[in-house]
Amino acid sequence: MGMIQNDWYPAVQAEFKKPYYRDLYQFVKEEYSKHVIYPPSDDIFNALHLTPLSEVKALILGQDPYHNENQAHGLSFSVLPQQKDIPPSLQNIYKELSDDLGCYIPNNGYLEKWAKQGVLLLNTVLTVRAHQANSHQGKGWEYFTDAIIQAVNAQDRPIVYMLWGRPAQSKIPMLHNPKHLILKAPHPSPLSAYRGFFGCRHFSQANAFLQENGVEPIDWQIENI
Numbered sequence: 001m002g003m004i005q006n007d008w009y010p011a012v013q014a015e016f017k018k019p020y021y022r023d024l025y026q027f028v029k030e031e032y033s034k035h036v037i038y039p040p041s042d043d044i045f046n047a048l049h050l051t052p053l054s055e056v057k058a059l060i061l062g063q064d065p066y067h068n069e070n071q072a073h074g075l076s077f078s079v080l081p082q083q084k085d086i087p088p089s090l091q092n093i094y095k096e097l098s099d100d101l102g103c104y105i106p107n108n109g110y111l112e113k114w115a116k117q118g119v120l121l122l123n124t125v126l127t128v129r130a131h132q133a134n135s136h137q138g139k140g141w142e143y144f145t146d147a148i149i150q151a152v153n154a155q156d157r158p159i160v161y162m163l164w165g166r167p168a169q170s171k172i173p174m175l176h177n178p179k180h181l182i183l184k185a186p187h188p189s190p191l192s193a194y195r196g197f198f199g200c201r202h203f204s205q206a207n208a209f210l211q212e213n214g215v216e217p218i219d220w221q222i223e224n225i
Contacts, residue, residue, distance in 0.1 A: 001028065001044050008048040011151040015144050024140030028127055036130035038065050039072040046074025047122050048148070050115035056152055057118035057215060058160040058206055061168040064125035067133055075121035078111035081225055092188040092197060097220055100201045106222040117218050122148060124167065146174065153177050158213035160206040164188055164197060181209045 004012065015021050028044075031037050039046070062076025066087060071079045077090050086094070086109040097103040115121055124145045129135040149171055152159060159180045163169045165187030175182055185200035186192040207217035 001025070002042045002049070004045050004048055006049065006052045008045075008053050008148075008151070011053050012144070012147050015147050018143075020140045020143050024144070027139050028136075031127070031129065031136070038067055038128055038130060039074045043072070043074040044126050047076070047115065047120055050075070050112060051118060051120045053151060053155070055118045056120045056155065056159055057210060057218060058162060059120045059122060059149070059152055060114075060162045061149075061164075061171065062121070062123040063167055064123055064134055064137060065128045067128045067131055067135075069130075072128070074126070075111055075115055076123045077109075078115075078121060079109040081108050081110040083109060088190045089188045089193075092190065092193040094222075096188070096193075096198055096200065097203055099198070100203045101207075101220055103221045106224050108222070108225045110225070111222065113222055114218065114220070119218060120148075120152065146171070149174055153180070158210060158215055160209055162202050162206065165192065179213075181206070 032041055060076055065072035066079060070083045071087070073080050077087075077093060079087060079090070090109045094103070094105045098105055111121060122145060125134075125136050125141040126145070127136045127141070153175050154177070157179060159177075161175060161180065161182045163171065163182065163184050169184055172182060183200070183202045183205055185202060186195040186197045188197045203220050210217050
């Protein structure tokens with residue numbers, strides 16, 4: 001696993017000394033040695049590397065990484081630029097962005113631009129075995145990503161949480177900072193998007209909240225490659 005070297009390290013370093021993390025580290029190390037695991041090990045902490053804690057403006061919480069080739073690279077909902085098939089949930093995110101802000105629908109699913117603007121694209125589980133969704137759930141990642149969410153909650157400035165679906169919304173009891181905005185909607189998956197993700201207008205609401213609080217809004221347009 002790649003080292004965390006920016007301002008996230010002091011925020012989460014206490015986790016590295018806990019028994020669950022030692023067990024998690026051994027489990028993940030063994031999985032990479034015996035199976036195909038996504039994302040590549042150097043990309044596990046990409047969300048933290050690309051979005052320093054001091055720069056977080058918004059948090060979009062996913063579940064576990066995509067489990068097919070050329071997809072997962074450490075950012076929730078995002079796929080590598082060479083992946084021509086945009087996952088269905090991300091297609092629906094783009095559809096809502098188009099309806100909400102007039103963004104055109106790009107030819108790729110690479111969301112690094114969001115991460116570099118302060119959108120923390122965090123999954124609750126950071127690794128997965130190839131072609132086996134949720135195969136690394138319950139191994140300890142949830143404790144670690146809860147610590148990340150708690151570090152965001154502790155930031156004394158305006159931050160937006162975009163919580164889509166019940167698993168993401170189960171984190172709401174951890175979020176009690178009055179300076180922050182919590183936005184809830186069904187998950188953008190084809191199974192649930194029509195139950196209220198479409199029309200949620202989270203992207204314009206997030207930008208309005210940031211602007212009201214003197215923070216540069218997010219340019220949500222992902223460009224064509």
